[in-house]
Amino acid sequence: MALLGFLILVGLIVIAQGWILGRPALSRLDYRRDFSKYVCREGERIEMVETISNRKRLPVPWLRLESMLPSALSFTRSSDTSVSEGNIYQNHASLFTLPARTKITRTHRITCRERGIYPIESATMTGGDLFGMYAPSKKIDLHARMVIHPRMLGDGELPISWKTWQGELAVRRWIVEDPFLITGVREYAQSDPMNRIHWKASARTGRLQVHKSGYSADPRVMILLNVEDSETMWSVVTRKGLVERQLSLAATCAASLIGQGMPAGFAHNGESQLGEAGYRLDTDYGPVHLGRMLEAMAGFELKSRLPFHELMQLEAQREFREPIDYLIVTAHRSSKVEEAIASLEQLGHRVGVTGFSADGANVAASGIRSSGQREAASFGEEAAL
Structure with a gap:
């Protein structure tokens, strides 16, 4: 009887922790993903920054973030991240614990290997209790796009x-500039007349800017x-x-x-x-x-x-x-x-x-x-x- 009572007590504890920690694991959790650049060049190195916030008083025993990313983005491997690569896409997954009322920032270093336009549409967040009684999952829409330009030749x-x-x-x-053909702005030089100054551009940059003219031919x-x-x-x-x-x-x-x-x-x-x-x-x-x-x-x-x-x-x-x-x-x-x-x-x-x-x-x-x-x-x- 003592053993049966012990097993019932353990079962109740497992169920209780599942209800307390597992079911609300993803409630009041905020996730944000940003790239240091959304437009870059082939071969350039950028960073992907993930920010996860737990705004509730209970911890999340385990949290798994998973997303399908283009294989053109080469990630630097880390101990808490696994990457399964394919020809077109790769599965990027990470597993960690999130304490109560905590905000963490995770930085991933990326090398842009191939030029192209790559949509980054969503990520999946899965959390759970200590014994895996409950594992709620949530899809997070990102609506991002990476544009990787071709490599420039030396x-x-x-x-x-x-x-x-x-x-x-x-x-x-022709060497002679055409004052009626305006192609942009440039910094002021001593030989420039005052009527060529672009005042709005000067105010925006904090330095004197003048209208840049095209050529007669x-x-x-x-x-x-x-x-x-x-x-x-x-x-x-x-x-x-x-x-x-x-x-x-x-x-x-x-x-x-x-x-x-x-x-x-x-x-x-x-x-x-x-x-x-x-x-x-x-x-x-x-x-x-x-x-x-x-x-x-x-x-x-x-x-x-x-x-x-x-x-x-x-x-x-x-x-x-x-x-x-x-x-x-x-x-x-x-x-x-x-x-x-x-x-x-x-x-x-x-x-x-x-x-x-x-x-x-x-x-x-x-x-x-x-x-x-x-x-x-x-x-x-x-x-x-």
Whole structure:
């Protein structure tokens, strides 16, 4: 009888602690997740900060946080965190105890391994009592989104064809500024007249700012990226590393052009996570527009939407007030691409070609000529006549 009474007493204690600690385990619990950056660059290191608050007088014996995160985010391993990785997603879980009236902050270090746009929709919180009698669970909506831009190439990684074309472009720009073309703001210099001061920007930054003017002849550049890694590619990219390198080159070119105060745009023949909004961005100025271009590049998918020469034909059908500059980033050349380039040049547009071939060489060295080379060849033919 004594043993039976003891067992009944133990059972009552287990049930009681379950009712006291287990059933209300998730009540008056607050959870928040923030990233140090929601827009970053491939290879960059950021932090994910979790804040958990227990506002009740009872502790939570055990609390499990679990969420599905993109595999592009590489977490630094810790003793209280387990990560099960897959090809696309990873299961990120952590288990710990939360005392009464306590707020804890947990910081996770992350390396952004692959560019892309990744939704982070929810997390699951599960708590319970000492013996697991009750284990209530709750889904927490986060509605966050990580945008990882392509990696920027260093000077030593850029192809000679890009540097040559950029030099030709710089020569055509006039040194004289156009006071009627405002492209942004910059810091005040001693030679600037007082009527150029931007008072609102000066008040916002705490330092004198003036209107930044464009150039009298300011070329507009449209960057066209070819998702096709070879002439025989059908739909899905087979050389992913090659096309990712081409995308990094396009991002580096866009950042360089915008940084020099020139308007730039971006278009490609691949699929996009952003839908039609990510297929083509017209030329414009400034860091805000550059951010939109880099986001379109982040959402770029390694699938062909239409042949590249058809994309160029669509560009030839567009109406512009004056000819623009096209920079073609491609891994291969074909007769159809050459014909499309010739069509653009016949309309007065200037066309430059850059990129890397499958063996890592500069495509310009493989027979694709930039606009400067074409003009030189044409001049030589006329001279011979």
